[in-house]
Amino acid sequence: KAGVTQTPRYLIKTRGQQVTLSCSPISGHRSVSWYQQTPGQGLQFLFEYFSETQRNKGNFPGRFSGRQFSNSRSEMNVSTLELGDSALYLCASSLGPAGGENIQYFGAGTRLSVL
Amino acid sequence: KQEVTQIPAALSVPEGENLVLNCSFTDSAIYNLQWFRQDPGKGLTSLLLIQSSQREQTSGRLNASLDKSSGRSTLYIAASQPGDSATYLCALNDYKLSFGAGTTVTVRA
Numbered sequence: 001k002a003g004v005t006q007t008p009r010y011l012i013k014t015r016g017q018q019v020t021l022s023c024s025p026i027s028g029h030r031s032v033s034w035y036q037q038t039p040g041q042g043l044q045f046l047f048e049y050f051s052e053t054q055r056n057k058g059n060f061p062g063r064f065s066g067r068q069f070s071n072s073r074s075e076m077n078v079s080t081l082e083l084g085d086s087a088l089y090l091c092a093s094s095l096g097p098a099g100g101e102n103i104q105y106f107g108a109g110t111r112l113s114v115l
Numbered sequence: 116k117q118e119v120t121q122i123p124a125a126l127s128v129p130e131g132e133n134l135v136l137n138c139s140f141t142d143s144a145i146y147n148l149q150w151f152r153q154d155p156g157k158g159l160t161s162l163l164l165i166q167s168s169q170r171e172q173t174s175g176r177l178n179a180s181l182d183k184s185s186g187r188s189t190l191y192i193a194a195s196q197p198g199d200s201a202t203y204l205c206a207l208n209d210y211k212l213s214f215g216a217g218t219t220v221t222v223r224a
Binding site for chain 1: 146147149151156157158159160161164166204206208209210211212213214215216217
């Protein structure tokens with residue numbers, strides 16, 4: 001059974017550009033959550049989608065957005081990139097809504113560098 | 116706001132020694148707690164999930180305990196090996212994962 005797949009693995013962008021990251025969850029999983037990992041702030045929650053609906057959102061500016069498709073694949077978009085957006089972006093999938101008994105499984109991440 | 120603390124930030128042990136990793140949290144009304152491992156530049160690998168109604172969970176050489184009253188969880192790794200070298204993170208799981216900063220473990224051959 002394939003794990004969580006994130007594409008691309010690496011991205012280099014310049015300030016002001018926008019970027020789209022993709023996450024394919026484990027087959028059968030309906031929840032996808034996104035996290036940002038930086039050396040200074042650690043792992044921070046961005047948002048979670050379940051059955052194409054955003055259930056929860058972290059404390060990030062509106063430049064960060066996401067969506068989920070009917071096949072549970074999810075995309076995250078960051079507009080007007082800033083240097084501080086350089087980070088490892090991780091997505092996690094779970095069978096049911098995040099929380100409770102549902103174990104979250106992570107992908108390998110997308111490393112975004114903003115120059 | 117849930118605060119999760121992991122001390123120490125780093126630890127180095129000789130091969131064969133047992134590892135004890137600590138995680139403390141401020142809110143005892145937790146749902147469950149998950150332990151992860153992260154290798155440099157990689158994603159997170161789920162190790163164990165302890166539900167709030169459980170006191171411990173075991174998988175192979177790993178054992179994790181949960182004491183809600185004191186706001187603590189401990190991950191024990193028996194007979195450490197160089198392949199256990201990684202950063203270990205604990206996270207409280209309600210609608211999102213609230214992570215500690217992690218403990219970076221080095222097992223010396």
